[in-house]
Amino acid sequence: MEKSNSLHSRTEYDFLIITPLCFKNQLIKLVKHKKKFNIETLLVTLENIYKSKYFHIQGRDRQEKIKYFIKNAYEKWKIKYVLLIGGHKQLPVRYIHNFDTYPGSSGIKEPPYISDLYYADLYDQDGNFSSWDTNDNGIFGEWIGKVADDQDIDLNPDVCIGRLPCKNRTEVKVVIDKIINYEKNTSHKPWFKNIVAVGGNTYPELGNTPEGEKDLSEALTYMKNFNHIELYSSNKKLTRGNIIRAINRGCGFLALSGHGNPPFWTTYVSTSTGFTWLPKFYTYHMHLLTNVNKFPICIASGCRNSAFDTNPINLIKHPTLSYYWMDCIRDCWMWAIVKKPTGGAIASLGSTGIGHIKYEHVTGGKADGWSYLLT
Known part of the structure; x- marks a missing residue:
């Protein structure tokens, strides 16, 4: 199910699933199900992304390494759809920062919030890798009031992305069974x-x-x-x-x-x-x-x-x-x-x-x- 890039019998895929190794076995039947519908599907573990099994690893942290991997998969394998498996503890999330308050908040600022659009927006308006940290200060998607500190983020998804924030194997089994049954019936x-x-x-x-x-x-x-x-x-x-x-x-x-x-x-x-x-x-x-x-x-x-x-x-x-x-x-x-x-x-x-x-x-x-x- 998971082979090195040089051993792939196919050069293009429709659907990429990224998961921690602990959920891999529960996802194999989803891969088989998708292939029955002629959706060419590839299952990849986080561990093999970090070990450069497919592409030379790039990125300052795990989130950026995953994003670079998706970018490479998009360019090399023509991936259109990406499914992330795992909650924020199981598969890294990128937190976005909006240092602002709003009426009725008693001065409490909006805390950093998750955005999986980060993983889908691969390129900036000039076609370069979009880091979402253009001022390079380690704070991503940074806004202060009405001003974007991180400029030139176009927010346009280059791949379709979704996440099943499963915390354990039981949750993975439940949602995969639901998906397969839903698509069949x-x-x-x-x-x-x-x-x-x-x-x-x-x-x-x-x-x-x-x-x-x-x-x-x-x-x-x-x-x-x-x-x-x-x-x-x-x-x-x-x-x-x-x-x-x-x-x-x-x-x-x-x-x-x-x-x-x-x-x-x-x-x-x-x-x-x-x-x-x-x-x-x-x-x-x-x-x-x-x-x-x-x-x-x-x-x-x-x-x-x-x-x-x-x-x-x-x-x-x-x-x-x-x-x-x-x-x-x-x-x-x-x-x-x-x-x-x-x-x-x-x-x-x-x-x-x-x-x-x-x-x-x-x-x-x-x-x-x-x-x-x-x-």
């Missing part, structure tokens, strides 16, 4: 044509405009061949129970526009006297999802819903900040919904940091396009 199933859109008044302090509903409704115009299940504040269908029931009935896509943190997703709903929070959908509610073999792709715009570097030990390392950022749980919301064996989602896409999508406030400008990811 989902095609042409009636439930897949359902798209569940969940939103309300994201920013009630700005007035009565239901921003979440407007974003989602615009996205739904691009999904004309789907059955639109709109769980909105305005139609009185926005409840946690209705969200869970809609997922359990089966849907191909689940889109949520609102607020969040690693342990929960929520938004505002309108009432006769104003606005109130929707009862939070916590990670511990995932046990209520019973949509076996009816897994949606989940997209959510809540802050930090995809911050997969959460860990209970964070409460000991930095108790005040951990309480504020809610990063002292085992699994973030978006990973919890994917790793669930008997329900949940097949894939998720969300924010690892603050989701700056406010319309009128200077912190975010116009919506950053989360809802339009459906298109």
